[in-house]
Structure formats: structure tokens, C-alpha cells
Amino acid sequence: MSLCLICHRTPDPARTACQPCEATLRALLLEVDAQRPLLAASLYLGAAPAGGRVTGGGRAHSPLPVRGHVLTLLAAGTLDAVTGPRADQSGDVPLDTLLAGWAAAVANDLVGPGAVPFRRRGMTWATWLAAYMPHVVTASWVGAFHTELDDLVRRIRAVTTTEPRRNAMQAPCPSCMAFALGRTDWQTYIDCEACGTLLTPAEYDAHRATVMPPLARIGVLIAAHTHLTREAS
Incomplete structure (x- = not known):
């Protein structure tokens, strides 16, 4: 009998993730969307140096008006294969790029290689993935999905300084x-x-x-x- 690929409990037949871990995945996806307003509020720097100068000589350059790592998180998503089971990019990626990559993995499993997931207007990729959770918890890649999603939420919490x-x-x-x-x-x-x-x-x-x-x-x-x-x- 196979074990849950996330926590190594024994899941129900035909599942690769147990019910408690499914609840965790759903909670993480819900938190991603709930944290978006806090991320947006954390985007801009508090203030620039007075007069555009710094001490110590030399010419001061205007600082980036926004926090770069937050801007990366909020950048527009792409369906390019930079994340997911066949990821070819490491390091920080925008949250929507990460989620869109896993949505593409679901579409590839259900439709075939190269399938593009359809997202209705106003729907986030987190909501899309939650809707397809019955497939996610049967996929061979659910453990990797949990790892990346958990890491994403930790990155977000580090910015918004919130903990559940x-x-x-x-x-x-x-x-x-x-x-x-x-x-x-x-x-x-x-x-x-x-x-x-x-x-x-x-x-x-x-x-x-x-x-x-x-x-x-x-x-x-x-x-x-x-x-x-x-x-x-």
C-alpha cells in the first residue's frame, strides 16, 4: 500500500495525498489569495534618503521605488515551463508563474502534453488549483507541489510578517x-x-x-x- 507523498501517512486508495494533507494544500492556496492585499500594501518603500544624497562621498542614486522581492512575487504570471514537475528554472519566481505552472501540469495530465489550462475572468490560479484538487491529490507530483507551495507561502509571510x-x-x-x-x-x-x-x-x-x-x-x-x-x- 502506497503512502502519502507529503506526510507518509496511509491515504485512501487511488490517492497520493491523504485527507489532512489535502486540507493543508487547500489552506495554503486560500492563504495565497488572502495575502495578496497585504503583499500589495508592502510593495512600496517607506521613504527615500533626504535630498537624494547619502553620506560618505560619491553620487547618490535614487533607490528603487518599490521592494524588489515583493515586486517579483506580484509580477504577472506566465504559463512557460519554469515551475511544476518539469521545471527548468530555479530561484524565486512570481507567485502566479509558480501556480500557473502547476495548473499546466494538471492540464497536461488530464488533456495531454502541451495543454493550456483555461481560467475564467476574475479567477486566480490558486482558486483554479483548488477546484482541481480531486486530481492534484492523485498526482505523482503532489509532494513537489506541496513543497513549492509551502515555500511560496513562507516567502509571502516573510514579507507581510503574518503567521497563522x-x-x-x-x-x-x-x-x-x-x-x-x-x-x-x-x-x-x-x-x-x-x-x-x-x-x-x-x-x-x-x-x-x-x-x-x-x-x-x-x-x-x-x-x-x-x-x-x-x-x-
């Missing part, structure tokens, strides 16, 4: 009973850090409504017993 927060849930995991459920920003699912169980928000709410009242009653009884024991001693 994890909010802990009150109820224990329904599978392993560990108090390790939480939801991380951009993630669709609530997940258990102990066993990897995934819950939708609706599933968690139903689970919490079932288990928390008995746990609260037990807590009250324990507190009362502790208090009476202390009073008697």
Missing part, C-alpha cells in the same frame, strides 16, 4: 479523546494534533454539544468533592 494562529477547541477529540483539537487560520477543518482527525465546524459543534455538558457536570462534582475533602480535613 491556532485556536484551541474546548471539546476533546472524538477519536482519541485528547484535548488537542484546534483550528488554524485558513484551514477548512478543525484538526486533532494528536491523531490527525478532521472535523468540519458543524461536526465539531454537534460533538461539543454532546460531550461538553457531561464533562462540565463531572468537573462540578470533582470540584465539590475536593472542597468537601478539604473542609473535613
Whole structure:
């Protein structure tokens, strides 16, 4: 039986990436689009040297009016084969070039070599790839896709100085009973850090409504017993 090419868990049959890793890929794609306004706001430099001069002699040159590495990230995408399973370029590439390359990989798998993915007006490449996630999680290149996508998001976070927060849930995991459920920003699912169980928000709410009242009653009884024991001693 094959293992998940991302985390090495055992995925469902016919898949190369397990469900938790699929949720991670979807979250990363969602974050790319959500971070675009922050990237745009981070593009311009705060200020140039006063009067266009610097100390130390010589002639001062006007600085680039924008931050170069941010400009690279936001540059227009291309469908040239610079990224994807047959990548022929290394180093930083614009985020849309990277995503368009992987969209081309999907199109090549589904249609044939040289196929060009079609993107509707207003749709981003991140949204396009999320729509084709059922194929992505069966592809032989899903591990490389995750590596590049994760690296892209790390580059973006380094610019915008943002990190996803994890909010802990009150109820224990329904599978392993560990108090390790939480939801991380951009993630669709609530997940258990102990066993990897995934819950939708609706599933968690139903689970919490079932288990928390008995746990609260037990807590009250324990507190009362502790208090009476202390009073008697």
C-alpha cells in the first residue's frame, strides 16, 4: 500500500495525498489569495534618503521605488515551463508563474502534453488549483507541489510578517479523546494534533454539544468533592 507523498501517512486508495494533507494544500492556496492585499500594501518603500544624497562621498542614486522581492512575487504570471514537475528554472519566481505552472501540469495530465489550462475572468490560479484538487491529490507530483507551495507561502509571510494562529477547541477529540483539537487560520477543518482527525465546524459543534455538558457536570462534582475533602480535613 502506497503512502502519502507529503506526510507518509496511509491515504485512501487511488490517492497520493491523504485527507489532512489535502486540507493543508487547500489552506495554503486560500492563504495565497488572502495575502495578496497585504503583499500589495508592502510593495512600496517607506521613504527615500533626504535630498537624494547619502553620506560618505560619491553620487547618490535614487533607490528603487518599490521592494524588489515583493515586486517579483506580484509580477504577472506566465504559463512557460519554469515551475511544476518539469521545471527548468530555479530561484524565486512570481507567485502566479509558480501556480500557473502547476495548473499546466494538471492540464497536461488530464488533456495531454502541451495543454493550456483555461481560467475564467476574475479567477486566480490558486482558486483554479483548488477546484482541481480531486486530481492534484492523485498526482505523482503532489509532494513537489506541496513543497513549492509551502515555500511560496513562507516567502509571502516573510514579507507581510503574518503567521497563522491556532485556536484551541474546548471539546476533546472524538477519536482519541485528547484535548488537542484546534483550528488554524485558513484551514477548512478543525484538526486533532494528536491523531490527525478532521472535523468540519458543524461536526465539531454537534460533538461539543454532546460531550461538553457531561464533562462540565463531572468537573462540578470533582470540584465539590475536593472542597468537601478539604473542609473535613
